[in-house]
Amino acid sequence: MYNLNKVYGEGDTKVHALQDISISVNKGEFLLIVGSSGSGKSTLLNMIGLLDHPTSGKILIDGIETTTLSDGKISEFRNHKLGFIFQFSNLLSDLTVLENVMLPKQIQGKNSSASKDAKELLKIVGLEDQMHKRGNKISGGQAQRVAIARGLVNRPAIVLADEPTGNLDSVSAQNIVQLMKSMAKKLGQTFIVVTHDRHQFGDVDRVITIKDGRAFEGEESARLEAVA
Numbered sequence: 308m309y310n311l312n313k314v315y316g317e318g319d320t321k322v323h324a325l326q327d328i329s330i331s332v333n334k335g336e337f338l339l340i341v342g343s344s345g346s347g348k349s350t351l352l353n354m355i356g357l358l359d360h361p362t363s364g365k366i367l368i369d370g371i372e373t374t375t376l377s378d379g380k381i382s383e384f385r386n387h388k389l390g391f392i393f394q395f396s397n398l399l400s401d402l403t404v405l406e407n408v409m410l411p412k413q414i415q416g417k418n419s420s421a422s423k424d425a426k427e428l429l430k431i432v433g434l435e436d437q438m439h440k441r442g443n444k445i446s447g448g449q450a451q452r453v454a455i456a457r458g459l460v461n462r463p464a465i466v467l468a469d470e471p472t473g474n475l476d477s478v479s480a481q482n483i484v485q486l487m488k489s490m491a492k493k494l495g496q497t498f499i500v501v502t503h504d505r506h507q508f509g510d511v512d513r514v515i516t517i518k519d520g521r522a523f524e525g526e527e528s529a530r531l532e533a534v535a
């Protein structure tokens with residue numbers, strides 16, 4: 308993405324949430340975006356996820372400039388090219404675990420492969436034996452595993468995760484972190500993960516720090532040492 312800016316509101320209530328952000332993400336990279344609360348992390352992820360429009364700047368995903376897509380094309384693009392994992396897993400409680408994971412494929416009209424692909428992902432995340440339970444009958448950690456399977460079932464160009472461990476106890480959080488990292492390696496899946504809790508993620512391919520809407524390569528501590 309190039310020279311991305313996002314301004315919320317007008318006049319006295321104006322917030323310049325993102326300032327001239329340019330980041331290029333490599334295929335298969337596990338990129339961690341860190342920064343304190345209110346720094347602009349979710350705003351950035353929402354721009355990449357086409358959930359909101361930037362005020363200015365360009366975003367290219369898989370060589371396609373998404374900022375010029377029509378609204379109709381945006382939802383299609385989002386469904387084909389992006390996977391989402393949020394803080395709350397947002398499973399549909401009336402559907403089974405398996406049906407929840409099948410949904411993104413069914414939306415694409417790929418009904419014939421939906422069940423097979425969903426089962427394969429559920430096996431990878433270790434929930435094969437839970438797939439016929441309803442979405443609201445499993446634990447928070449399990450629900451987040453289902454959300455990961457759902458986010459990957461379309462084999463998107465990028466999986467976007469906003470505070471995916473924010474609602475979990477520390478043991479479940481560690482499991483989810485390890486699972487995402489192993490999925491990235493095993494499937495060559497690109498991840499962009501936002502967190503305010505840097506230490507939870509340990510070693511990752513790359514870290515970008517957001518501070519007051521500006522992006523810096525690397526860790527905040529390294530940057531401060533370089534300045535000192």
Ligand SMILES: Nc1ncnc2c1ncn2[C@@H]1O[C@H](COP(=O)(O)OP(=O)(O)O)[C@@H](O)[C@H]1O
Binds near residue numbers: 315316343346351
């Ligand atoms: N919809 C919105 N309308 C107005 N201001 C917003 C909106 N969303 C976020 N902001 C502001 O933009 C800044 C960045 O917010 P956010 O991206 O949510 O930060 P983070 O995810 O890092 O905690 C904050 O000052 C926040 O108050």
Ligand SMILES: [Mg+2]
Binds near residue numbers: 348
């Ligand atoms: Mg946020």
